[in-house]
Amino acid sequence: MTGVAHLASEAAGEDTLGPLRDHLDPTAFREIVALYETTVRDRADAIARAARTGDFDMVRRSAHDLAGMCGQLGSTRATQLARRIEGACAGGKGHDALALIPELAPAVAETLRALAEIAR
Amino acid sequence: MSEVETRHVLLVEDTLPLAKSYIEFLKSSPYTVEHVETGRKALNALKRGECDVMLLDINLPDMSGLDVLARMAEVGSTCPVVVITAHGSIKLAVDAMRAGAADFLVKPFNAQRLKIALANLFERLAIESARPASRAETRPLQPAQPEAVTGFIGSSPVMQSIYRVIEAAAPSKASVFITGESGTGKELTAEAIHRAGPRRDKPIVALNCAAVPRELMESEIFGHVKGAFSGAVTDRDGAAALADGGTLFLDELCDMHLDLQAKLLRFLQDQSFRPVGGTELKKVDVRFIAATNKEPLEEVAEGRLREDLYYRLHVIPITMPPLRERQEDVIDIAQHFLAAASLEENKSFARLSEEVKAMFRAYNWPGNVRQLQNVIRNIVVMHEGETVTPEMLPAPLDRVAIPRVFKAVG
Numbered sequence A: 001m002t003g004v005a006h007l008a009s010e011a012a013g014e015d016t017l018g019p020l021r022d023h024l025d026p027t028a029f030r031e032i033v034a035l036y037e038t039t040v041r042d043r044a045d046a047i048a049r050a051a052r053t054g055d056f057d058m059v060r061r062s063a064h065d066l067a068g069m070c071g072q073l074g075s076t077r078a079t080q081l082a083r084r085i086e087g088a089c090a091g092g093k094g095h096d097a098l099a100l101i102p103e104l105a106p107a108v109a110e111t112l113r114a115l116a117e118i119a120r
Numbered sequence B: 001m002s003e004v005e006t007r008h009v010l011l012v013e014d015t016l017p018l019a020k021s022y023i024e025f026l027k028s029s030p031y032t033v034e035h036v037e038t039g040r041k042a043l044n045a046l047k048r049g050e051c052d053v054m055l056l057d058i059n060l061p062d063m064s065g066l067d068v069l070a071r072m073a074e075v076g077s078t079c080p081v082v083v084i085t086a087h088g089s090i091k092l093a094v095d096a097m098r099a100g101a102a103d104f105l106v107k108p109f110n111a112q113r114l115k116i117a118l119a120n121l122f123e124r125l126a127i128e129s130a131r132p133a134s135r136a137e138t139r140p141l142q143p144a145q146p147e148a149v150t151g152f153i154g155s156s157p158v159m160q161s162i163y164r165v166i167e168a169a170a171p172s173k174a175s176v177f178i179t180g181e182s183g184t185g186k187e188l189t190a191e192a193i194h195r196a197g198p199r200r201d202k203p204i205v206a207l208n209c210a211a212v213p214r215e216l217m218e219s220e221i222f223g224h225v226k227g228a229f230s231g232a233v234t235d236r237d238g239a240a241a242l243a244d245g246g247t248l249f250l251d252e253l254c255d256m257h258l259d260l261q262a263k264l265l266r267f268l269q270d271q272s273f274r275p276v277g278g279t280e281l282k283k284v285d286v287r288f289i290a291a292t293n294k295e296p297l298e299e300v301a302e303g304r305l306r307e308d309l310y311y312r313l314h315v316i317p318i319t320m321p322p323l324r325e326r327q328e329d330v331i332d333i334a335q336h337f338l339a340a341a342s343l344e345e346n347k348s349f350a351r352l353s354e355e356v357k358a359m360f361r362a363y364n365w366p367g368n369v370r371q372l373q374n375v376i377r378n379i380v381v382m383h384e385g386e387t388v389t390p391e392m393l394p395a396p397l398d399r400v401a402i403p404r405v406f407k408a409v410g
Helices: A003-009 A017-022 A026-053 A056-073 A076-090 A094-119 B016-025 B039-048 B065-071 B090-098 B111-129 B157-169 B186-195 B214-222 B258-270 B296-301 B307-313 B327-345 B354-362 B368-382 B404-409
Strands: B007-012 B031-036 B053-057 B081-085 B103-106 B176-179 B204-208 B247-251 B287-292 B316-319
Touching: A017 A026, A017 B016, A026 A056, A026 A094, A026 B016, A056 A076, A056 A094, A056 B016, A076 A094, B007 B016, B007 B039, B007 B111, B016 B031, B016 B111, B031 B039, B039 B053, B039 B065, B053 B065, B053 B111, B065 B081, B065 B090, B081 B090, B081 B111, B090 B103, B090 B296, B103 B111, B111 B307, B111 B316, B157 B186, B157 B316, B176 B186, B176 B307, B186 B204, B186 B247, B186 B287, B214 B258, B258 B307, B296 B307, B327 B354, B327 B368
Parallel strands: B007 B031, B007 B053, B053 B081, B081 B103, B176 B287, B176 B316, B204 B247, B247 B287
Antiparallel strands: none
């Protein structure tokens, strides 16, 4: 499974980008997918940077954004990891957040790959 | 062609792709969307007053959505608010509802869910604005209108407000969601809505979702065809078919099994269903009223009530007050039950003593009106006389201290 089908299948029946594509012209749809790609990548980078400097408030905020976006895309693994990182930061457990961050990169990469396929 | 009113939505969301998605979700609908990314900008937009509804993310970069809600009064805004919250943050949504939000959406959501939330909200607002007296009105409330809202006794302000919701909701087909403790009159309210509306000549069919065994429930709602299961010896209509043209009252909705909730949701959406074992799709015209003595948001949070079903049904919410919050009605209700029970039991009880009235007012009535009714029935059956005195009270009323003023007098 690839693209929308793959993402939607992880979302327990919640179709998100599918209906959006159905009533958007192709250009507008590609623009919004591109916006997701850019912003998901940006927030994932922000988490990694902030983790290196111990800025856990930034980690928390970026993880919150990332969870919201990946959730809307139906990308379950990235969503859950981002939520756990956000929760760890909010609970003052920076060490737990740091332990989870390495797992985030492959999950985000998976989401970005799926988005790239959708955009093609 | 009917003209559809365009509504102005203020969207407060700092994550740009999400904001763009929500804007696209509403693009083909009668909504114009203004998007801002911070709480401060939202308050400025509210100050300008061009907002029919605000979609408010709880987690904003400069302040929380709860802060925005708290500061709306400062900028003179009464714009209804639907808060957007992350999955697993139902408590925040409940806090937001307590702070004045009209509804909430849990991320992620799709276009349909967003549109339903907004449509429900505007339908509810239209009904509320059609009420004869708004909540903001300060003139004294009119006395109770038992002829209009049959079956109710009580003229307390909280009940006056309930009567007005019933009267306003009755002509509509909008779904009603009644909450309240056991014995507060949820079924009576459902019946009053039905009787006061244009469906009064058609049936109201009540189904208690807690009372029917799970395996029979689908058949109870949708009926079955002959041979659908052992014991199905003939075709049988369910509540959905029996309520055609009328009202389907689903009591204790939160006790309905999740599988069946999914089927009920489909029925709610297109008013059509298949009887158990049948192939033919049946179409009906039914108004839905649901009730529960549980807290529906907690049931959603715990996964026992489908969120989308809650959204579909929660168009006109009515919260029945417990009797302890309408102490001024206790004596009127007791007198009514006393007269009725005396007549039925061929007894001569006509009044409550002042001590009993004081004890009734002081008691907290955990079983609500139903408990009061049972207490009166017990007294009438077990005793003789014209006046109810403290010695006649059954447990646990017999342990209620007589308020001091009457002890001193006695």
